Amino acid sequence: MNWRWIVEQQTEHTAVIHTVKRYIYSGRSKYQQIDIIETEDYGVCLILDGKVQSSTIDEFIYHEALVHPPMVTHPSPKSVLIVGGGEGATAREVLKHSCVERLVMVDLDEEVVKLSRTYIPQLSEGVFEDKRFNLVIGDGRAYLEKCRERFDVIIVDVTDPLREGPSYLLYTKQFYELVKRALNPEGVMVTQATSTFYSSKSYCVIYNTLKNTFPVARAYSAWVPSYNSLWGFVMASLKHDPLSLSEHDVAQRLRQRGVTGLKFYTPDYHQALFKMPLYVRKQLEEEKDIATDDNPTFMPA
Numbered sequence: 145m146n147w148r149w150i151v152e153q154q155t156e157h158t159a160v161i162h163t164v165k166r167y168i169y170s171g172r173s174k175y176q177q178i179d180i181i182e183t184e185d186y187g188v189c190l191i192l193d194g195k196v197q198s199s200t201i202d203e204f205i206y207h208e209a210l211v212h213p214p215m216v217t218h219p220s221p222k223s224v225l226i227v228g229g230g231e232g233a234t235a236r237e238v239l240k241h242s243c244v245e246r247l248v249m250v251d252l253d254e255e256v257v258k259l260s261r262t263y264i265p266q267l268s269e270g271v272f273e274d275k276r277f278n279l280v281i282g283d284g285r286a287y288l289e290k291c292r293e294r295f296d297v298i299i300v301d302v303t304d305p306l307r308e309g310p311s312y313l314l315y316t317k318q319f320y321e322l323v324k325r326a327l328n329p330e331g332v333m334v335t336q337a338t339s340t341f342y343s344s345k346s347y348c349v350i351y352n353t354l355k356n357t358f359p360v361a362r363a364y365s366a367w368v369p370s371y372n373s374l375w376g377f378v379m380a381s382l383k384h385d386p387l388s389l390s391e392h393d394v395a396q397r398l399r400q401r402g403v404t405g406l407k408f409y410t411p412d413y414h415q416a417l418f419k420m421p422l423y424v425r426k427q428l429e430e431e432k433d434i435a436t437d438d439n440p441t442f443m444p445a
């Protein structure tokens with residue numbers, strides 16, 4: 145590839161173009177197309193199957209929004225599982241919580257992990273050497289089918305559910321039942337849940353599927369510039385409700401765990417993340433479809 149721009153499809157009719165400053169890597173692993181490109185506006189980007197996963201300029205937004213709300217909602221998470229998370233930024237945020245004693249990250253593609261460590265080490269900031277960190281290369285769903293270990297927090301940070309992609313079966317009721325089984329009694333899970341606009345149907349179906357699997361399910365979102373969208377997340381739990389935490393509770397838990405240096409998530413912003421604009425709230429409330437293995441949800445492009 146040697147074009148001046150890269151084009152990222154949001155739907156089949158809308159795309160975002162990024163001006164390329166430097167091509168760093170381009171290749172295909174057993175599972176997906178992997179490109180690492182330095183862009184003019186977003187710094188170095190990891191791109192999988194044409195979708196920006198992380199950009200050095202603004203990845204902190206996505207990874208802090210994904211990790212800290214569920215980690216803070218659990219009263220004292222000691223064991224954490226990340227499904228996906230290949231570039232290591234999700235692991236970086238988890239290990240900021242001093243209460244964590246064991247972190248397992250299961251990613252399908254060793255190439256993504258290796259290439260991210262080589263070309264974008266600032267995303268993982270050395271977590272791969274942390275003695276609490278354990279890397280497993282394999283399919284996240286197969287791992288959970290065999291796993292007898294129980295976790296306090298499970299973070300599903302896999303690629304978007306694309307028809308030809310490797311992750312769409314990790315957005316179904318059957319998968320969420322496996323997640324539920326792998327949680328301890330006070331367990332909390334979260335998943336990235338695609339764009340609240342460009343793939344609003346998927347976002348609402350993921351939410352409704354989790355709402356029909358867990359006693360507590362809460363949708364939230366954050367604007368991610370390099371995703372060019374209000375990005376959706378869904379947290380679900382067996383007992384704890386993130387909305388029950390006050391600004392004081394969040395501040396106290398972050399302080400007790402020595403979590404510092406955050407650039408996006410703050411105690412007063414915790415509740416705000418769950419405030420959804422009326423049109424999104426209505427879509428979420430009115431969604432009746434559930435994603436199953438026989439009828440998964442897919443991104444529009």
Ligand code: SAM
Nearest residue numbers: 197228229230251252253283284302303310311
């Ligand atoms: N932050 C990104 C986002 O939300 O768009 C995702 C982070 S990370 C790059 C996504 C990871 O999911 C990739 O490393 C990919 O290899 C992994 N992945 C995709 N399908 C998977 C599966 N079935 N099991 C485990 N990991 C998977």
